[in-house]
Amino acid sequence: MENKFVLITGASSGMGEATSILLAKSGYKVFAGVRSEKAIRQLNNLRISNLHPIKLDVTNQQDIENAFVVISKKIGTDGLMAIVNNAGNNYSAPTEYFNEAAARNLVETHFWGMASISRAFIPLLRVYAKSNPNKARIINVGSVGSISAFPFIQFYNAAKFAILGFTESIRFELEPFGIKAIAILPGSVKTEIWKKTENSVNNTVSSLSEDALRSYEHNIIAASRVSSSLEGSGISSQKAALIFKKALESKKPKFKYFIGIDAKAINFMVKYLPDSFRHRIVRLQLKFKKVNGK
Numbered sequence: 701m702e703n704k705f706v707l708i709t710g711a712s713s714g715m716g717e718a719t720s721i722l723l724a725k726s727g728y729k730v731f732a733g734v735r736s737e738k739a740i741r742q743l744n745n746l747r748i749s750n751l752h753p754i755k756l757d758v759t760n761q762q763d764i765e766n767a768f769v770v771i772s773k774k775i776g777t778d779g780l781m782a783i784v785n786n787a788g789n790n791y792s793a794p795t796e797y798f799n800e801a802a803a804r805n806l807v808e809t810h811f812w813g814m815a816s817i818s819r820a821f822i823p824l825l826r827v828y829a830k831s832n833p834n835k836a837r838i839i840n841v842g843s844v845g846s847i848s849a850f851p852f853i854q855f856y857n858a859a860k861f862a863i864l865g866f867t868e869s870i871r872f873e874l875e876p877f878g879i880k881a882i883a884i885l886p887g888s889v890k891t892e893i894w895k896k897t898e899n900s901v902n903n904t905v906s907s908l909s910e911d912a913l914r915s916y917e918h919n920i921i922a923a924s925r926v927s928s929s930l931e932g933s934g935i936s937s938q939k940a941a942l943i944f945k946k947a948l949e950s951k952k953p954k955f956k957y958f959i960g961i962d963a964k965a966i967n968f969m970v971k972y973l974p975d976s977f978r979h980r981i982v983r984l985q986l987k988f989k990k991v992n993g994k
């Protein structure tokens with residue numbers, strides 16, 4: 701196999717890790733971006749020869765520059781076949797009471813992280829695309845939450861909607877270089893993000909005043925329960941990784957790849973049914989308590 705180098709962010713767990721392992725075992729040379737020494741050790745302990753963990757916090761410009769130097773050196777004149785912008789986190793709060801640092805960190809990670817990584821590594825994709833036209837890829841991980849929103853994760857939805865718009869724009873911009881930009885939009889996938897989201901809800905609830913709790917506690921917990929219940933019906937990150945591989949290898953890659961029947965069903969509703977229908981289903985699931993007698 702010729703040298704096919706791929707950079708994946710957020711590779712310490714979930715879909716990033718599963719995709720890194722799948723691609724490395726399939727012969728790709730994978731730079732797996734992670735934030736901690738522990739995560740580097742864990743990936744190294746897998747002893748997969750094509751898997752190269754690399755320190756990469758996508759919100760840290762110095763990390764991006766260091767990773768660029770290491771990767772440029774390793775790939776030489778082959779160039780980089782693909783970037784997978786996968787790193788992500790979650791934060792839940794009522795809009796009246798959101799913590800600005802946490803909300804900004806979420807948008808920094810999902811949106812600005814993706815933008816900064818793209819800016820830094822597009823030159824290496826262009827090198828690959830020169831001798832392999834239309835095979836170079838930027839794969840950005842959005843969510844079904846890029847087309848349909850849910851209460852109390854407004855910053856997650858905002859960042860994910862933005863990722864979809866960004867990806868559509870650069871799809872046109874980068875086509876002349878032979879680089880395809882693709883959005884992957886998962887529904888529920890069983891990963892650690894669910895536990896992290898639950899922790900975020902608990903932290904928010906414990907930080908709220910009594911007055912705020914009276915207004916929001918019931919509804920934010922109701923939303924969290926509905927969202928947690930979705931994890932059970934989610935697919936495994938190994939199964940999701942197969943879609944990433946398909947997006948990487950397809951001769952004519954689509955703009956959007958939905959992962960899971962739930963994501964496809966919501967896409968159908970967004971496309972063909974009135975918003976009010978979808979909103980009604982969400983309201984029925986949530987069973988929100990009326991506040992202030994409204």
Ligand SMILES: NC(=O)c1ccc[n+]([C@@H]2O[C@H](COP(=O)([O-])OP(=O)(O)OC[C@H]3O[C@@H](n4cnc5c(N)ncnc54)[C@H](OP(=O)(O)O)[C@@H]3O)[C@@H](O)[C@H]2O)c1
Binds near residue numbers: 709757759787887891
């Ligand atoms: N699971 C789902 O149902 C689902 C559905 C739709 C979309 N998604 C999206 O899929 C992507 C992967 O999530 P996942 O479900 O696989 O969850 P996950 O297991 O929690 O993975 C998230 C990864 O992102 C990393 N990360 C967080 N902040 C980072 C930063 N500043 N720089 C670099 N890496 C960072 C985490 O690293 P640490 O270990 O260092 O925190 C972790 O490796 C996310 O973009 C998520 O929004 C997931």
